[in-house]
Amino acid sequence: MSNMDSVRVRVFSLNCWGIRYLSKYCPQRYAMIGEMLYKEQHDIVLLQEVWSEKDYLFLKKKLASCHPHSHYFRSGVIGSGLAIFSKHRIRDTFLYRYSLNGYPYMAHHGDWFGGKAVGMAILNLGSLTANVYVTHLHAEYSREKDSYLPHRVVQAWELQQFIRHTSAGADVVIVGGDLNMHPQDLGNRLLRAYTGLQDSYLETAKFDGCENGMTLIADNPFISKKELVPFEKGIRIDYILFKGSSKADVHCDSMSTTKGSVPNHPFPYSDHEALTAELRLEPHTPAETGSDRKLKNKDSTTGKLAELVDIVTEARTEVKVGLHCAERMRYTAARTGVMGLALLFLELVIAAVPYLALGAEQPFPRTSFYLLAVLCFAILLTTSMLYIFYTMELKSLQGAEDQMRLGIGSLQEKLKGFCLAQLHNPSGRPPEVQEPSAFEPEE
């Protein structure tokens, strides 16, 4: 590492609300977004809900000179909606599709068709390797009765897994996107506690933007105030998160959000507010993160581990609730299917009786016969598809639950090691703990 100068990186994140023909003023807003991005020249631009590839290509053309590197992440039926534009060369990309993402029959919520995912791009910032992630989790349509909560918790679980497991080689980690979670929501705590990611809004030295860093605000003309209840003023659900490593520290020097309107324009960029964070990366030699630092942090590490165990346990409970729900739904689908089958069987028997008793007149009006048969087949088809779908949902939930159980076990094992070491050797590092990467903030 020859270059030890600090590197300044401006990161931008926006949920573009880009549903062609459905989102209001879509082309005009993309023109505004393109104009603004061209003027602002951020280092890294993370966009969500760019549902149409044409809009991505429009931005790509517009930003060709200032952001020559870009990637559009594809998945699902419509796409993932995720895009990244960068001043710096994108060396590699990778996409992880969440295993759960709502229900296809909830077409009015549309999330299933979007194929929600997390996209990763690896790029060089000065002498440092940065892993940049952009994601968009399942929306919350009702805070009181959030039937998608288990799905979102599993998405947050998979997000932290993906970031943790893919960022071991990174000097800097940057995550941006619409998490659809409030700052203290379970999934958000899970993500931050497991990965050690820091929230730029909480860490920034300087802030300019909406009250409490809100990104979905009542003052935005595209927002219906009814949807925000009980949070009259708005909520904070979009984030830029970051993390350093043994090779670099990351600081957030300033952060800003848009405030529901754009000067000289009749409407804002989107229904979400845009986020900009100015990060300062300070490369250092690994030696600087010596035992001094580690010792200082040992007590807080133990505390953090214990907290993490609690959070994962809470997440596991939530996933179990989802499991019960999915089991019940699958049972209902199976029962309805069996009823459809019974009805079909009954109909055939009734129709067959006069046929067998040769010459007897058919008691069934032909039209009703056909209609009933069609109904039975429709029931059978629908319920078998639902059965398959719920089975897949169950497998994913069970998988997440298994992994969480294993995760809790590993964390507890580690905690035990730390506590024992502190008892026997209060000034040194526990020799029996050889699992640094399971909990990265400590590294």
Next chain:
Amino acid sequence: MSNMDSVRVRVFSLNCWGIRYLSKYCPQRYAMIGEMLYKEQHDIVLLQEVWSEKDYLFLKKKLASCHPHSHYFRSGVIGSGLAIFSKHRIRDTFLYRYSLNGYPYMAHHGDWFGGKAVGMAILNLGSLTANVYVTHLHAEYSREKDSYLPHRVVQAWELQQFIRHTSAGADVVIVGGDLNMHPQDLGNRLLRAYTGLQDSYLETAKFDGCENGMTLIADNPFISKKELVPFEKGIRIDYILFKGSSKADVHCDSMSTTKGSVPNHPFPYSDHEALTAELRLEPHTPAETGSDRKLKNKDSTTGKLAELVDIVTEARTEVKVGLHCAERMRYTAARTGVMGLALLFLELVIAAVPYLALGAEQPFPRTSFYLLAVLCFAILLTTSMLYIFYTMELKSLQGAEDQMRLGIGSLQEKLKGFCLAQLHNPSGRPPEVQEPSAFEPEE
């Protein structure tokens, strides 16, 4: 790293062919497998096609004392079929589901329902961190007319991405499973060249097993010889691959396969042969992998990079073929759907004419009318589902193609850096190349 002694690890891999009620002698074979694993006490056991959780639980119980740590990877409708048993504590697990995996309507091939995936488990082997992967790719049903080739190439692409991006923190990488690819098949070359993984059959000091390391052999009574044509004796499609790091070298001391029969038993463990590799891990301090090694390997690195560019280009061509196919299929689905719609419309018009011309007699026999309407609706439903499915397939193929293009660009950039450096500074390491992790064998 205090312990510098070498570590011996015995790795086992078997495709168990565990389709309950369909695979022959399933319970008996699981009993045999459990017995053998209990006796052999491998360090790591990687199983594929354990389709039923009951069978996994049977093995878990049987192996509780010798393999206290295990994980069953769930995905798709039936499951991923992947399981891992370990003597060593499993610290963490992660599952990646391949974005493409055959077609749901090819139910007789069944791959789609299996939810093919790659599972990862992180464990400690002595002082070393090992990332262990188990996977099973889409089957090849016909070598001449392999319509699943693009799917398998994309799976191999995603497999190498997953391994490469998640193993940066690992000291040792071990991969086992049924790749459904011959040693020189495109996907296999892609996987090995990009990740630097070594094939234990090719690297082993000692081998005992079937000719040419074959794992699907004509001598196995469960194999129909017709399926193997034109490879009368058999093929090699199951593998144990491995890779060291700057912290450890890995050597394969011996390797063996079963030979189509089991002494004292009337039939073998499975239709595939089982693989066992004895690996020796030699931990060393990173200093030992100094500039000497790197210099020695520079020429071969340039050659390998050039070869890798060729392989990725070949893979990209294959994905493009798949793209054209999927586009054609989607077009056919759309056209059929439009025809169904037109037919429905025509029928309604014919039915409506006498209705509008009041009193005129209905020319349509009622039964045919209903049957035709049902047919039209069935066509519409089927074609729209197919359209959605092919759209998803297209997105995945396009996504892989994009990533491959980007990958080729990065590799070429790197190759250029190497060549320039060799021209100007034939004895040193190129200073302008700062992208070591994009191509790991060189590290």
